[in-house]
Amino acid sequence: xxxxxxxxxxxxxxxxxxxxxxxxxxxxxxxxxxxxxxxxxxxxxxxxxxxxxxxxxxxxxxxxxxxxxxxxxxxxxxxxxxxxxxxxxxxxxxxxxxxxxxxxxxxxxxxxxxxxxxxxxxxxxxxxxxxxxxxxx
Numbered sequence: 001x002x003x004x005x006x007x008x009x010x011x012x013x014x015x016x017x018x019x020x021x022x023x024x025x026x027x028x029x030x031x032x033x034x035x036x037x038x039x040x041x042x043x044x045x046x047x048x049x050x051x052x053x054x055x056x057x058x059x060x061x062x063x064x065x066x067x068x069x070x071x072x073x074x075x076x077x078x079x080x081x082x083x084x085x086x087x088x089x090x091x092x093x094x095x096x097x098x099x100x101x102x103x104x105x106x107x108x109x110x111x112x113x114x115x116x117x118x119x120x121x122x123x124x125x126x127x128x129x130x131x132x133x134x135x136x137x
Contacts, residue, residue, distance in 0.1 A: 042083065043074045043136040046090060047118070049129040058136070060114075068127030070118045071109035074136060079113045080104065087118050087134040096122045097130045 038044040043058030051064035060073040074080065081104045089097040102117040109115040120130035 041135045041137050046133050049131045065108050068121045068129055072116045074114050083136050085116055085136045087132045090131040090133050093130040099132055
């Protein structure tokens with residue numbers, strides 16, 4: 001292999017490493033409320049176990065009134081009882097995590113018509129904190 005070829009390969013490897021490092025650093029530094037690309041959902045998001053929003057679309061706020069309970073206020077004029085919502089455990093949740101979505105006004109979330117209640121937990125410990133993704137259509 002010529003010196004020119006070796007230098008070109010090393011330069012390419014360095015450039016590739018720099019690009020990959022920059023991409024990873026950018027992903028790690030993304031804003032916690034980065035917009036979700038969900039063109040067919042009215043609202044969607046990734047919620048951390050502590051109730052903070054990792055990213056979202058159509059979400060005003062999330063509050064956590066107690067362990068394993070998350071009130072997600074949506075940017076919608078449509079009452080939540082007219083919408084379809086689902087949630088699934090995210091990476092980092094225990095394997096036996098169960099999630100229930102209440103798409104109707106409830107006292108834990110102030111009986112608001114724009115706020116979903118998501119409950120996470122497991123059969124052994126009841127309501128416990130867990131990260132999850134959700135969509136509303």
